[in-house]
Amino acid sequence: MLRHGVFVCFLLGMLIILPLVLAPQPVLAATDSYVNRYLKASEPVALESDADGNTRLFSADDFSAGKVLFEQNCLNCHVGGANLPDPNISLSLADLKGATPPRDNINSLVAYLREPMTYDGSEETFWCRQVPESWMPQAQIENLAAFIIRAAQKAPGWGVENFES
Ligand code: HEC
Numbered sequence: 001m002l003r004h005g006v007f008v009c010f011l012l013g014m015l016i017i018l019p020l021v022l023a024p025q026p027v028l029a030a031t032d033s034y035v036n037r038y039l040k041a042s043e044p045v046a047l048e049s050d051a052d053g054n055t056r057l058f059s060a061d062d063f064s065a066g067k068v069l070f071e072q073n074c075l076n077c078h079v080g081g082a083n084l085p086d087p088n089i090s091l092s093l094a095d096l097k098g099a100t101p102p103r104d105n106i107n108s109l110v111a112y113l114r115e116p117m118t119y120d121g122s123e124e125t126f127w128c129r130q131v132p133e134s135w136m137p138q139a140q141i142e143n144l145a146a147f148i149i150r151a152a153q154k155a156p157g158w159g160v161e162n163f164e165s
Pocket of ligand 1: 070075076077078083086089090092096097103109112118126128129144
């Protein structure tokens with residue numbers, strides 16, 4: 001009798017718990033915890049899209065999508081915004097701004113990723129990874145660029161930590 005009771009309790013318990021476990025997860029899960037914590041994007045963030053000061057809004061989900069692309073394709077050489085093969089050209093805001101032309105707005109950074117140039121802008125470089133349209137369509141590469149610029153603006157240590165020591 002007792003064992004019977006335990007079994008019935010178990011069944012009732014499962015009836016209550018299972019729908020909770022199987023329920024669709026809320027969309028919130030898409031936002032990365034690093035993005036929440038460091039990129040300060042609980043409200044959409046306006047980033048400069050060109051050198052004339054025009055801006056475009058990016059949401060926490062856009063930054064999260066950009067972060068995934070960065071982790072999958074760029075992290076090996078640019079962990080934490082550094083540049084392991086060429087430490088002088090990091091992804092810090094100062095280094096992005098200092099390039100010719102500056103790479104600290106969405107369009108100029110996308111242009112760089114589509115066709116990487118040397119720091120002085122004089123010729124193509126083959127050291128960084130080129131990102132053609134066939135691989136990352138415009139909306140995706142803009143999220144990637146937005147993640148980099150926002151991390152350079154806000155994330156502690158981005159591009160300024162020295163990973164060599
Ligand atoms: C194999 C290593 C490697 C990979 C992978 C790589 N990069 Fe680079 N990246 C470099 C090197 C080296 C440079 C400096 C190139 C030069 O100026 O000749 C560079 C430069 C850059 C710059 C310019 C930084 C500045 O201050 O001007 C940006 C932005 C950049 N990379 C972004 C990316 C992104 C985004 C990805 C992923 C899609 C990526 N890189 C993948 C090696 C890499």
